[in-house]
Amino acid sequence: MKNSALLFFFFSTVATLLAQTDNASVDNYLNLAKTHSTSKQDSAVYYSNLAYSVALKTKDTSLIGQAGYFHSYYLIQSGAYDEAEKLLDFNITHAANMSDRVLGSTHYSYGNRYYTEEVYDKALEHYLQGLSFYREANNKQGLSRTNLQLGVVYDKLGKKELAGFFYEQSLRYSERARQMHTTKITRGSDSTSQNIEVSKAMLQELEKEPNNRIKANVLFNLGKSYFEGKQWQNAAAYFQKSYALKTELGVAEHLDKNLFYIGQSYLELGQLESAIAYLSLATNVSKKRNQKVMIETALQQAYEKSGEYQKALHYAKRVTRMKDSLNTLRENDRIAEITSQFETEKQAGEIKVLEANSLLKDVKLNNQKNILFAIAIGVLLLLSSLFFAYNRHKTKQQLQFSEMTRKLLQMQLNPHFLFNALNGIQFFIKQNDTKKSSRYISNFSGLMRNILENSVEKFISIEEDAETISDFLALQQLVHNNAFTFSITMDENLDPQVYAIPPMFTQPFVENAIIHGVRGVKNGHILVNYSLEGDVIKIEIKDNGKGIVTKNKDANTLHKSMGTSITKQRMENLLKTENYPITLEVVSSKEENVDHGTQVTLTFIKKYI
Amino acid sequence: MALKCLIIEDDLNTSANIKEVLSTAFPTIEVIGLAATIAETQNILEVETPDFVLSDINLGDEVIFDFLKSFKKVPFKIIFITAYSKYAVDAFKFSALDFIEKPFEDETLIAAVKNAIANLNLEQYHKQMEAFFYNYNSAQKNKKLVLKNLEEVHIVPVSEILFVKSDNNYSEFHTTDRRKIVVSKSLKFYEEQLKGYSFFRSHQSYLVNLNFAKTFHKTDSVLELTNGEQIAVAGSKTQVLLHKLAQLH
Structure with a gap:
């Protein structure tokens, strides 16, 4: 001490003369402090204090800052947080005069101060600030250790991914960090026995050296390894050794933790008294809230086991209070906030990579989109073509129907027949036969009316059909000079006003009966009979004519063949569209050259008008 | 008698x-x-x-x-x-x-x-x-027209008539085989008869078979036929003619 005082004196006098010598003295003191830091915490603080005092005298803020930082570093290690904080605050307020490196170190120290107290939100904040200053200064050592500390903090917070990220960052800057990292990583890994061996080997190495902080740490690690291996006895022993060494060296760091583990080990061993003693000590020493929670939880368990429920309850309450404290919640929020802030920055970098990736994906996606689009278009086209095909089919059907109606009308309005009929009527007019003229004109108009009206109906009453046939036969008689007779009969059980059949089915067969039956036959007769038989309506058209022959291609035969083909088509259509079947039976016989004429039978389903 | x-x-x-x-x-x-x-x-x-x-x-x-x-x-x-x-x-x-x-x-x-x-x-x-009998049994497009005057009866397939020229109440038929047949019937009569064929009344005096149309000279209002014959086209018929020519093929 005297030595150092002399040195101080000497250097301080020289320092007034030369800033250069001041700088040198500051460095000197700091080196001294560094050498003592591993063994004697107090000496380290002492020398750093000297360095700081010399720096103060130079009034060089930059130098003050540098020395102040070192001093604060040792102060924090010895647990003098308040004093350290003052020095660091000075640096922060005079940031304008400080180098980036000093500022980085300042924040790093601040981070350490909060880290040791386990105030992780503030620790993270300062570490991250420190990181940015170190980055400006391009200080590898600083970057390495700050990143490492960030990794440690996030590890403690259980954010393994982030921790991994910072560990990686740290490794980029330092080989030493790699070693520290590996020890940190092996800590907490499950290969307990391996850890024990490593720690023991390290201990043997350290035997040769004087007691220092590292030895204390290794002892602690060994204790922890045994603890994890559930070898409580050994754990307690090594924790105690570590504790003893730390008190000897004056190291304040992790004392509470050490004490807690001793207590916990005893608790596991069932040595409740010792456990309670160490834990009580630990809770008094500890300023870290989280650590305190753990300690007091253990205390509560210990009291519970020893049957001192009152005290157990006391600690239980304290633990819950601490856990639920608003502070904790706030702190958690802050941690989340800081983390997210950092993550945004980190992500900003990643975003660029992701953007490139997403661009690639976009192209792929676009391709897929195009394919999907093409498929959609294809489906649409298919659907629309189906729709149009269906529409076309429908219109085609409608067209077919109207075409058939037209043909039907043409068939009914057989012009050859009509003009012949008119010719016949004209004859009676010339003869001044008003009675006949008037009768045939009314037949003619009746037939016309029925044909025109019925052609648009799907079903007409039997009565209407019979009227049409009657007019038609009367006019045919006229045209054929009354060469045949006819009769239309109706069965009594068939009410002609009630039942219905499709229009213009009877007429073509009646026409055939005249042209191919009774024409040119003496005493020709045509009989049309309507009857109801069970569930069917029957129409019989009977003639006593020639039977079916002829191949002549005159207007009438052409007309006739058209008539039957249309009738057949209509029968098919009615079956398809109305599910209305019609059967046609033609019996034509010639026996021993005697004509028996032709009988056509049309059968319809009973249907009401 | x-x-x-x-x-x-x-x-x-x-x-x-x-x-x-x-x-x-x-x-x-x-x-x-x-x-x-x-x-x-x-x-x-x-x-x-x-x-x-x-x-x-x-x-x-x-x-x-x-x-x-x-x-x-x-x-x-x-x-x-x-x-x-x-x-x-x-x-x-x-x-x-x-x-x-x-x-x-x-x-x-x-x-x-x-x-x-x-x-x-x-x-x-x-x-x-x-x-x-030929006309009665054949398809519409191949009809043969009978052109009758006091001296002769000419049978001319409709498809061989180039144009018909009117001369008062007479009609002068010009055919692809260079015959010129004069009939004592009005051009109006044949215009009616040949409806539905490719004939066009281009002028008061002309009924022309458009199947033989070659060039229509708009400025002169003249329709040139494949045989070089020039047929007058009335100004009022120009638009209809153009429309018909467009429809033709």
């Missing part, structure tokens, strides 16, 4: 009516018989040869054409009577044959008979009958 006439008609009322009209209007015409069927016709023809015949087309199941085809040269003029037969009527018109449609007025019948007996020369008649 009395003219002999045969009436072939299956409607007895009608044939009686015709006979009565004829005997009233033409004292010189002698009705040699009323036939209702082809068989009856044959029976009469075995005994007598008429100067002209009035014949219904449809006789019950029979058609008179079938019977007429059996003659190499039909030995009498025929006035056809029909109630309705679009094909036959068209063919009659193209072949310049006489016909009347039922129901008819007495005057119509009288005019037809007058026209028939005015020229009973049968020299070219078989040509007309041939053209008729």
Whole structure:
């Protein structure tokens, strides 16, 4: 001490003369402090204090800052947080005069101060600030250790991914960090026995050296390894050794933790008294809230086991209070906030990579989109073509129907027949036969009316059909000079006003009966009979004519063949569209050259008008 | 010298009516018989040869054409009577044959008979009958037009007529084989007849077959045909002509 005082004196006098010598003295003191830091915490603080005092005298803020930082570093290690904080605050307020490196170190120290107290939100904040200053200064050592500390903090917070990220960052800057990292990583890994061996080997190495902080740490690690291996006895022993060494060296760091583990080990061993003693000590020493929670939880368990429920309850309450404290919640929020802030920055970098990736994906996606689009278009086209095909089919059907109606009308309005009929009527007019003229004109108009009206109906009453046939036969008689007779009969059980059949089915067969039956036959007769038989309506058209022959291609035969083909088509259509079947039976016989004429039978389903 | 006439008609009322009209209007015409069927016709023809015949087309199941085809040269003029037969009527018109449609007025019948007996020369008649059968049985586009004047009967396929030029009440037919046929019928008559073919009345005096159109000179309003003939086009017809030419192919 005297030595150092002399040195101080000497250097301080020289320092007034030369800033250069001041700088040198500051460095000197700091080196001294560094050498003592591993063994004697107090000496380290002492020398750093000297360095700081010399720096103060130079009034060089930059130098003050540098020395102040070192001093604060040792102060924090010895647990003098308040004093350290003052020095660091000075640096922060005079940031304008400080180098980036000093500022980085300042924040790093601040981070350490909060880290040791386990105030992780503030620790993270300062570490991250420190990181940015170190980055400006391009200080590898600083970057390495700050990143490492960030990794440690996030590890403690259980954010393994982030921790991994910072560990990686740290490794980029330092080989030493790699070693520290590996020890940190092996800590907490499950290969307990391996850890024990490593720690023991390290201990043997350290035997040769004087007691220092590292030895204390290794002892602690060994204790922890045994603890994890559930070898409580050994754990307690090594924790105690570590504790003893730390008190000897004056190291304040992790004392509470050490004490807690001793207590916990005893608790596991069932040595409740010792456990309670160490834990009580630990809770008094500890300023870290989280650590305190753990300690007091253990205390509560210990009291519970020893049957001192009152005290157990006391600690239980304290633990819950601490856990639920608003502070904790706030702190958690802050941690989340800081983390997210950092993550945004980190992500900003990643975003660029992701953007490139997403661009690639976009192209792929676009391709897929195009394919999907093409498929959609294809489906649409298919659907629309189906729709149009269906529409076309429908219109085609409608067209077919109207075409058939037209043909039907043409068939009914057989012009050859009509003009012949008119010719016949004209004859009676010339003869001044008003009675006949008037009768045939009314037949003619009746037939016309029925044909025109019925052609648009799907079903007409039997009565209407019979009227049409009657007019038609009367006019045919006229045209054929009354060469045949006819009769239309109706069965009594068939009410002609009630039942219905499709229009213009009877007429073509009646026409055939005249042209191919009774024409040119003496005493020709045509009989049309309507009857109801069970569930069917029957129409019989009977003639006593020639039977079916002829191949002549005159207007009438052409007309006739058209008539039957249309009738057949209509029968098919009615079956398809109305599910209305019609059967046609033609019996034509010639026996021993005697004509028996032709009988056509049309059968319809009973249907009401 | 009395003219002999045969009436072939299956409607007895009608044939009686015709006979009565004829005997009233033409004292010189002698009705040699009323036939209702082809068989009856044959029976009469075995005994007598008429100067002209009035014949219904449809006789019950029979058609008179079938019977007429059996003659190499039909030995009498025929006035056809029909109630309705679009094909036959068209063919009659193209072949310049006489016909009347039922129901008819007495005057119509009288005019037809007058026209028939005015020229009973049968020299070219078989040509007309041939053209008729051809037209009656063939598709519409290949019809043959019978062009008749006092001296000759020309049978011209419609597809070979280049153009028809009007000269007062005469029509001058120009054909692809460079014939020029003058007929004493108005251009209007042929314009009606050739409706539905590719003929166009380009001018008051011209009916032109557009199938032979080559160039239309707008400035001169002249339509040049493939044979180099120049046909006048009336100003009012220019637009319609352009439209028709666009439709043609």
